[in-house]
Each structure stands twice: as C-alpha cells, then as structure tokens.
Amino acid sequence: MNLILLGPPGSGKGTQAKRLVQRYEIPQISTGDILREAVKEGTPLGREAKRYMDEGKLVPDEVVVGIVRDRLKGLDCQKGFILDGFPRTIAQAEALDRILGEMGRGIDHVIDIEVDKEELLRRLTGRRTCKRCGAMYHVVFNPPKADGVCDRCGGELYQRDDDKEETIRERLRVYEGQTAPLVEYYEKKGLLRRIDGTGGIEEVEARILKAIGDKG
Numbered sequence: 688m689n690l691i692l693l694g695p696p697g698s699g700k701g702t703q704a705k706r707l708v709q710r711y712e713i714p715q716i717s718t719g720d721i722l723r724e725a726v727k728e729g730t731p732l733g734r735e736a737k738r739y740m741d742e743g744k745l746v747p748d749e750v751v752v753g754i755v756r757d758r759l760k761g762l763d764c765q766k767g768f769i770l771d772g773f774p775r776t777i778a779q780a781e782a783l784d785r786i787l788g789e790m791g792r793g794i795d796h797v798i799d800i801e802v803d804k805e806e807l808l809r810r811l812t813g814r815r816t817c818k819r820c821g822a823m824y825h826v827v828f829n830p831p832k833a834d835g836v837c838d839r840c841g842g843e844l845y846q847r848d849d850d851k852e853e854t855i856r857e858r859l860r861v862y863e864g865q866t867a868p869l870v871e872y873y874e875k876k877g878l879l880r881r882i883d884g885t886g887g888i889e890e891v892e893a894r895i896l897k898a899i900g901d902k903g
C-alpha cells in the first residue's frame with residue numbers, strides 16, 4: 688500500500704505513520720526526520736537545510752525531491768510506503784507523480800488529517816520527541832510515564848527547535864500558502880480521504896483504517 692499523509696504540522700502525521708508502520712510493515716518516509724538527521728550529523732545537506740528549518744520555511748523542492756527519489760528505491764519500499772510530510776508543494780507532488788510513474792507505481796490513498804489551528808498550537812508547543820528512538824509524546828495529551836524519559840527505550844526527550852511559538856506560526860502560514868493547495872490537487876485525482884484528526888490517537892487511527900478500506 689502506497690500512502691501519503693497530508694495535514695498541517697501537528698495534525699498527527701508522525702504519530703499515525705508509526706502505527707501504520709506496525710500494522711502494514713511498510714516504512715515511514717518522513718522528510719522532516721531525514722532532514723533533522725542530516726542536521727544532527729552536520730552533513731552539507733544538513734547545513735543547507737538548517738537555514739530553512741530554523742525559520743519555519745520549506746527546504747527547496749529539488750533537495751527534498753532528490754531525497755525521496757533515492758529513498759523510494761530502497762528494497763524495503765517494494766511492499767509499499769507511508770510518505771509523511773512529503774509532498775508539501777505542487778511542484779513536489781508533480782515530481783512524485785513522475786518518479787512513481789517511471790517506477791510503474793502510484794499512490795493508493797492520500798489521507799488529509801484535519802485539525803483546527805488552536806489545537807495545532809497546543810499540540811506543537813507540548814510535543815516532545817525521543818532523541819534515541821524518535822517516539823513522540825505530548826506533555827499533556829500523551830505524556831511519558833517519567834518526566835523527560837522515553838517509555839520505550841529510556842532515551843532523553845527533547846523539544847524540537849522549530850516547535851517554538853513564533854516558528855510554529857510561520858510553519859502554519861507556510862502550510863496554508865504552499866501545502867494546502869495539495870488538497871485540491873489530490874481531490875481532483877480521486878485520491879483524497881479527509882479525516883477528522885481530533886479525539887484520541889486510537890480514534891483517529893480507526894478513522895484512517897476505515898477510510899482506506901481496512902476492515903481489520
């Protein structure tokens with residue numbers, strides 16, 4: 688199954704992608720995670736990307752398209768994949784269509800997770816991530832058992848640099864301007880599945896499974 692998770696920052700794409708990975712045994716391809724890893728390692732890609740990420744702007748299309756093109760060639764993507772945070776512009780969506788077309792593949796469903804702006808702000812300001820395994824928490828909505836420590840691996844939890852209120856507001860503006868037009872793009876192709884992203888994590892997951900025709 689080839690899935691795209693669309694939706695604004697904080698809508699729960701990463702949280703839901705990790706659950707779908709377990710269920711379908713296909714990889715999550717998060718361009719945000721790949722870029723953050725490059726920043727951490729201090730590679731040339733990381734150094735270029737950091738300038739944009741710190742300001743809440745999008746990294747240039749050709750950079751992220753190159754990342755995804757390479758990643759989709761991975762053997763682990765043969766059974767399917769979950770794109771999380773890509774595409775984010777019409778140009779990226781068109782490039783993805785070309786890349787998949789050349790591979791003789793296509794997208795099965797595009798899940799648009801809808802959450803209002805106030806809730807997005809609450810979610811992003813309280814988000815914490817495990818440094819070691821990438822597990823996601825929220826200080827109020829999904830807290831770890833011990834403060835600052837990952838339940839799963841004992842790793843240290845941290846707050847992303849771009850989860851500061853000012854940067855969050857810029858990321859939401861960028862989403863409205865550059866990414867929201869993808870809703871119509873995929874609607875026209877008959878691939879869009881709109882999901883109410885409010886309520887509990889399991890409730891949202893159940894809505895996604897229903898929308899993609901998984902009867903469990």
Ligand code: ADP
Pocket residue numbers: 694695696697698699700701702703810811813814815823824825826828829884885886887888889891
């Ligand atoms: P995205 O990948 O779309 O930016 P995340 O999956 O990182 O979003 O979720 C953002 C924050 O919201 C995280 O702290 C996560 O724990 C929390 N979260 C995710 N889904 C829900 C939900 N259904 N209800 C409340 N909080 C949620």
Ligand code: AMP
Pocket residue numbers: 696718719720722739740741743744745746747748751771772773774775779849858
């Ligand atoms: P995310 O983890 O998806 O919230 O992404 C964090 C940041 O990485 C974004 O604010 C962008 O700066 C950058 N980024 C991630 N994915 C993309 C993409 N598809 N296109 C451009 N920039 C991206």
